[in-house]
Amino acid sequence: MQPKFENRPEKGHLLNISYLGEGLIKMNTIFKIGLILLLTTGLAKAQEPDTNTNDLTLLQLVQEAGFLAWPLAALSIAAVFLIIFYTLTVRKGAVVSGRFMRSADSLIRKQDYIGLLKICNRQDQCISRITAKTVEFATKNPLASFEEVREVTEAEGSRQASLLHQRIQYLADIGAIAPMVGLLGTVVGMIKAFREIAQHSFVGSKQTGLASGVSEALLTTAGGLCIGIPALIFYSLFRGKVQGLVAELEAASTHIMALLAAQYKRASISKARAGKQKSETSRPADIQGI
Template sequence: MKCRLLTIAGMLISALSVSAAPVATGAPQEKGLIELFASGGYTMYALLVISVILVLFILVFLATIRRNAVVSDKFMSAADAMIRRRDYLGLIAYCHRQNESIARVIQKSLEFLTKNPNAPFIEVRSLAEAEGSRQAGTLTSRITYLADIAAIAPMVGLLGTVLGMIKSFIHISGGAGQGVRQMELAGGVSEALIATASGLIIAIPALVFYSFFRGRVFRYVSELEAASAHLMAILNSQIERQPSGPSYATPAARGGRGDDFAMPTPAPLGAERPDLHGI
């Protein structure tokens, strides 16, 4: 029993002496974040800039790619009420004050309708669809920057890897001693691995947030299409129910209220719109 205790004690003492030996001999400690950054080579500065840009993009997209920035219930209620009152000019002014995608669609459609009162409604609908496609393309093109960062960051990290390996092989081929060459080889490999890891650390969150915002954009684009179709259908029904005669005339010529739809020219057209009855 005493022999076993002496053996275990001897093993513990030897283990403690081995673990304390590197400290006594001045073995290198774990590097901090700044030291790791400096060990990664010149490509780490490019990766730092890319990471800052990534954070800025994420913050901007979180603030701008929202439902209220595309289609809000408040705008839909106001636009529905104004279209039913045929207050088209008032709705155009209201759209100018809003920053929503649906506001741009309705604004372009009504501006075309007021400037071209005799145009068939199918042209108004086509213009609304074109503007809706443009707004959807704008939302989609924004988030592609995250995909670009996810593709560029690993490439920059790979460049750092190649430069680190080239540095290592240059020192290996030098005329220094064996120990010096091993130290230089370890430094070059360390630089290569740090650059590669940094590129992946940036690329992975970029891909995650790209997938997140892509799903959000697809959902909001679908809501934008549904909202545009809803308002266009109401607008078409209001135009078809207008009486024959001064359907696009001024309020004075129609005898209506001042907040009704009015053309910029004072003279009433007084022409029936047969091209709308078939829609």
């Protein structure tokens, strides 16, 4: 006789059902806790004040920074103006141009120094000023040696290079002065804050005065740095550009002096030949026949 099996669930299957029920209960509990936390967080955020209404405009920040904010504002305007001005003026065309160099080369080879002076006076370039000073000295002092003419050229070239460097120095001065003004504002603000602390009564309006002093100190420091750092960055950029322009100016001046040196050498050779011919023609006839 075959054994009869009763229709009973297996033991492992019963365990799985019990575990599933416990998991559903735990998930329900976690969901309720999460919902409570979510509602609590939303309620807390709803009770927080709206900080966006306390945003300050630029004018209000300047007013809170105290009286030293106005010198900082003036320095910032001056820095922006100088950056724009240097961008437009510190360029190769204001120092040396290929058109002027070609004209000067042609006129020097033709020994047309009067025409060269006219072109130099019409041009507003560093190389034109150097050339004008050199040619003017050479024409007014025909007996001057080439070494003396070269000294005049070098002196004028050094002056023009110095003017280029001095022109951008104002931006470096602003970059150094602005943080110092901000530091002065920091000291003034901290003095105000400590004066409020010294009053001992540290409630109500006294707390507002302390916060105002600290705010003034921080705002002026930040303002000075925000002006000084960009000013020094642009000064560094313009300084590198000026150094490149000075190198171009030196090369152009060297080319002009080389052309003048060739003309001086040619003039000295012609003068020597003329003197030799004059000495030969001035000899007596009997000496010439020897």
